[in-house]
Amino acid sequence: MKNRDFFLGLLLALLVGTSLFLSGITWWRLYGEYGDIQAENSALSVVDLADVITPDRVVLHFGQDMHSVLYPNAPFYRESWDFARKVLHGKELVEVKNAKLDDENLRQKVGMELFFPVPLPVEFLTKVFNMNITQQAIPQERLVNSMMIIEDDGLSVFFKGSSGEFYGLKNRESSFELKELLERVRLENPPVYTYLPPAKINVKFEEGIYVPVSTEQNDLPVLSLKHEKMPPQSTIAQFFPDFSATRKIEEKDGAVVYTDGNRGLRIYPTGALEYSRPLTGGLKTGSDFYEALKIAANFINTHGGWPQDVYLSGYKVAQNQRTAYTFNFGIRIKGLPLLSQSEYLTVTVEENQVSRYFRNIVKENKVLYEIQPISPIQALDAAIATFNLKEITSLELSYLIFEDALIPVWTVETRSGRIFINAKNGMAINF
């Protein structure tokens, strides 16, 4: 009898020990995952809007028709962007009326061109870079595609407008720092590119492209992906002024809805979240583009954190009774835009408040294998041969979510839509 009690006691102690051990392991794992998410998302006190509009690429001009293209993860990209910001800071911007300015001429000079991910209003850029606008007002609706910094008996700095117009800095400074930066890049032997002007013989290709001169290109990884995990309770509570007054509803599809009767937050089983807050319409004065984007970026920052490699990929301004700004944010993988049919991060700002917020962040996980991407000309050849294209508007190396992996693709844009060419083998992807 005594032996039996001893045995049962031992068994009980063993079971309790196993249970504690397994619970400990589970909590440790969960804590680790949340820790990773917290570490991946920056806990910034305020988001710098210059980091939201980081260029898609920086094209360096070394002269003698030698160019190099820096994508956001490339060495010297950050330094080039910081240099550009420094050059603009506090300077005076004027509209340039100079017939001599043309792309081909500027491209042959020593300098750099920084391409914004989306055309941006002039006035917005002057605020981001703390610039001054002269009395000669530049209309607010004017959009800027890129920024050029050129060595031309000093430093010439231009914003290139989407209608072909130029805006420049009133005063010219020394180009020593630019030349020194370019020389340091050149000594690292970056991949050399050449410029192909717009094509018109076999296919009408509206914009010129930079293509690598060497057939060998840097390898790109094919990656597995992961989604952001379910937001913790502390993040959910931030969406409501009084979280104790909210109701929690669990839906059949696995989504969980929190509502306080006015605001609603739906958390999908994938971890994506959607917040909406109908506005009363009481406030008639809206914010401008700069203020609205600032509100959107800070809302993201305080509601889940500012994810790394996120940038402003598009926006829509709707002007009805009040102005509504809808900002779309994209994700970059290895410095290249991640394309998908679904949205990743969208914020609508009306009446100085966020009325809609959608967040479904995808991140790179592990490298599955590496590929050497085909050249842009091979990608164009494949797209034209497969789809019998006669007109192309743009060509861009990017990433695509395909069969639960992040794969490098060439994205060919036409007037009727996008075509994806697998950068590994030149095959068209059904998407």
Place this chain on the structure above:
Amino acid sequence: MKRLIGITALSLFIVFLLFIIADAKEAFVLNRPKEDYVTTQSYVVVSGETVADTSVAVFVNGEKKETIKVGASGLFVTQADIRLGKNVITVKAVFPSGEEEIVSRNVYRLDKDMNLKSLSSIIQALKLLILQ
């Protein structure tokens, strides 16, 4: 009357043929290098545009360096090594129809130590030297 109809029909046929020939005229553009291009690099980029399935051969100073089969886009890019001084880059395109087109460009390679700011005067001097 019959003869008149015959002559008219023949004339129309000839005009039609001429239209077809004019339309089928092959196109070839050599974007790079530009004429009298000056560089300190040991190579030049050769790029251009033509019709699909054209065969493009690149010659440097008469020596064949590479042959490229142009794809559906009609675009081509390659690089060719050059020597110091004057170089003649010749690009010969053989179109799918069998027709040919040849374009030549003079390219000058200078020593890296030379001051590029006075390039125009150097080109002139170089040209004079070669012509002599």
